[in-house]
Amino acid sequence: MNLRIAGAALLLCVSAGLQAADKPLLQQGKKTLFQRVLTTPNCQLGADPGGSGEIQPAFSRFYVYERAQAGNAEWLRVGPDSYGKTIGWLPAACTVDWKMQLTLAFTNPANRDRLLFFKERKALEDIIDAPDPVSHIAPLRARLKQGQTAPGVLAQEPEFFVDLQKQFYLLPVLSGEEVMSEEGFRMRLLNVASVSKAEGLDAPGGSAAPGGNTPSNISSQLKEFSAAVVFVIDSTISMDPYIERTREAINKVYEQVAREKLGNQVKFGLVAFRSNTQAVPGLEYVSKMYADPNTVQDRADFMAKVADLRQARVSSSSFDEDAYSGVMHAIDQVDWSQFGARYVVLISDAGAIDGDNQLSGTGLNAEQVRIEASNPGVAIYTLHLKTAAGLKNHGRAEAQYQALSTYPGTNTSLYYPVNAGDVDAFGRKVDALASAITSQVKAAYMGEEAIGSALNARAEPAAASSEEQKMLDDAALIGHAMQLAYLGQKTGTQAPPVFQAWISDRDLIKQNLPTTDVRVLLTKSQLSDLSDVLKQILDAANQGLISPSEMFERLRSVAATMGADPNQLKQSDSTRLAELGMLGEYLEDLPYQSEVLNLDEDTWKSWDGLAQERFIRTLSTKLRHYQRYNADVDRWVALARDSDARDNVYPVPLEMMP
Incomplete structure (x- = not known):
């Protein structure tokens, strides 16, 4: 009898375990967002909690299906996707929770200093809060330029541009906070993680140019x-x-x-x-x-x-x-x-x-x-x-x-x-622009370091008007950016080999210039759901042009059919679109102000016809862009080996979110 009871209990336990493995665990306070982690270097995937196993590539993304204690440590049962396949156990200590599926892309550094990765948040805050940030930054950059370590700096951005469109890299955002700098700019302090292959990387700068970025190597690449x-x-x-x-x-x-x-x-x-x-x-x-x-x-x-x-x-x-x-x-x-x-x-x-x-x-x-x-x-x-x-x-x-x-x-x-x-002024501009681009290519081909050095080789400087000179200066800057992108691709430049660090999303000196762009990594189903919901909002908004009160009544009805919480559908004019429960939870914590999510009925009714039409136009163009993303097969990315293709992601620019 006891054996039968024990056997039944064991069967029940196994059955419950299999049932739990059907779906990953949900994030705390969420109804649709699953728990995800990223692996750190040397993280081992074992068959059982507490055991050793195969080392996983750094920054592999796993879904968490179960948490357990073994040997006074927490272990995670994980899978490569959210469709029920589990492959083993990871020690929680060698993973990092990844709540927001966001990654950063470096902007081209042609017009700014290279981004610095700080070990501690306070070191970065002290620079941002300083009346004269240059005095704090200059000594650090001087040491880095000489190949030395700089106090508090883990790494710096590669010298050449790393193009996310051509070489996908993961620079995930773990947390972030918006602050106001001493100079009056809104900046984000971001806690990020970054790992790339170590071969050919210069410490501490993190520039991945095999053999080093010597002038002779650069000149030969630019040939x-x-x-x-x-x-x-x-x-x-x-x-x-x-x-x-x-x-x-x-x-x-x-x-x-x-x-x-x-x-x-x-x-x-x-x-x-x-x-x-x-x-x-x-x-x-x-x-x-x-x-x-x-x-x-x-x-x-x-x-x-x-x-x-x-x-x-x-x-x-x-x-x-x-x-x-x-x-x-x-x-x-x-x-x-x-x-x-x-x-x-x-x-x-x-x-x-x-x-x-x-x-x-x-x-x-x-x-x-x-x-x-x-x-x-x-x-x-x-x-x-x-x-x-x-x-x-x-x-x-x-x-x-x-x-x-x-x-x-x-x-x-x-x-x-x-x-x-x-026509004459137009002709001079076309002549100057075409000649400037040609001269830049010649300068690169001849091995000249300063891309703009040959810019005005064919024209007397005094002959250029201020407008034409601005065009030539802009052409030099863009040409330099093109070279950095080209050299980054040719030399196989990678993101810095840092694990966890603090960065600013704006240049610490030229604080009007962004150092990074945010990408939201959406799965096929998320992009499809987002498109479907935007179509519903767009239809309701077009109806609302005829009768302003009709829009939110229709949206409440749509939300109800989608299974939204009835408590969210209270008849309040102040209810925002985000509160109707139609849009995915992955939008709720994104670090941006959304006109769509923040729109409420009072605001919609207060807008005149032109403002409402502008809202509809913006929504329409974003919807059409999602269709292009869906068809863009080259840029869908798998974040884990052997994961279900349905969990592949597309790096959607933050500004393209609703």
Whole structure:
């Protein structure tokens, strides 16, 4: 009898264990978020609690299915995904809880100092609170430059840019807090973790250049540095003079390229754009590739390919043209991987058709197109022709193109207006820009350390106006950023070999410049759920344009069908969207202010029609961007070996969250 009872108890215990293993443990206070941990170096995965086992790669992500005590220590039963598969036990002491599935991406360090990783939070706080942070930072950087350790500093950011789009790395955020610096900037103190392979890493700097980043090594790497410049030009009525002047500028630069034997280093391309052909069939095309820089052989070949380019014979249905379709044509259809420096030069006398307009060929707005351009590392210049005909359009177009042409991480806008659409002034800008890019490639090819040293080699400095000089200075900065990205890729630069440290999300001296961008790592199901919910909110918002009170009534009904807590659906005008229980818990603790989550009924009713329409437009463009993420098979990442593909994640920029 006792044996039967014991056997039944054992069976019950095993059954309960299997049932518990069906799903990971939930985070405290959460209903849908599972417990996750990251492994530290030398963490061993064993078959049983308390036993030794196989060392796991640092920063492997595991889901926690069970917690147990063995030998006065806590152990975790873990699996690579959230779908019931467990593979062994880890000592809790060699793991770190990862509550928010966030990671950081370094911005390009071309316009700022390299990010420092501090051992203690207080050391970082003392610098931020100091009236003169330079006096604290300078001695630390001096020691690091000499290859010595600096007090309190664990590592520094690599010298060259590590592009998350090309080499995914995990720099997870463990915790963070927003503070106000002595200089009046809002900054985040972030507790982060970072591990990368140690081979070829310079201590304490953490720059991963095999064999060391000596000048001779850098010069040899830059021998293969090349540039592609794709002009994206408005080819609607009134554009013929600018089309012709662009051809002339490229022709002149090709002469320079030939003289300096840079034919393999500098390539040009051209895309033309108009507007929606369903609205006006006579426009012939929305966008068209006339010359792909990968296939253009030389000057004669380029000129032959663009010889037929002429302005349209009919007018578009609106003054704005589909500039974003032209830019995205260049981004998507050119193989940018063949080039180190990557430029799009947009030329238009009109504003761009926004993504929510039925005439739009992309469904994207300026911010989304800029993000898409950052994936292959393309800088977008805009030469905006402020002609008299577009006077009422200038302000709106300038705002669009300022946003479109801001180069990530540098706070540099590559937007340049051409007042009154002056063809001569336009020509000088095109000449200067094309020549500057060519000179930068020459400087790199010749092994010159200062990328801007040859910038004005072909022009008298006094001849450049202040506007043109700014354009040349900006070109030098962006060219330097392109080199850092290129060298980072060529040398296999990795994130620093640090485990846990404190950083600032802004440069400690130039506090207006970000050092990192935040990425939210969403699974397929999370992205799908987010898209579905945004569609519901969008439908309700469109209904709310007719009847403002209708929006939240409809959302409460939707929330109820989704199984939301009835207590959350109280009929209160102050209830925020976040409190309706429709959006995932993973959004609740993100370190940002969300217009969508914070929206309540009182605020919605207080907005005028224009504010409500702006909210709807923003939501619409983000929704269309999620569709692009879902289809972007190259950038879905597995965070654990042998994990279910459904737990692969996509690094969504924080600004693209609702």
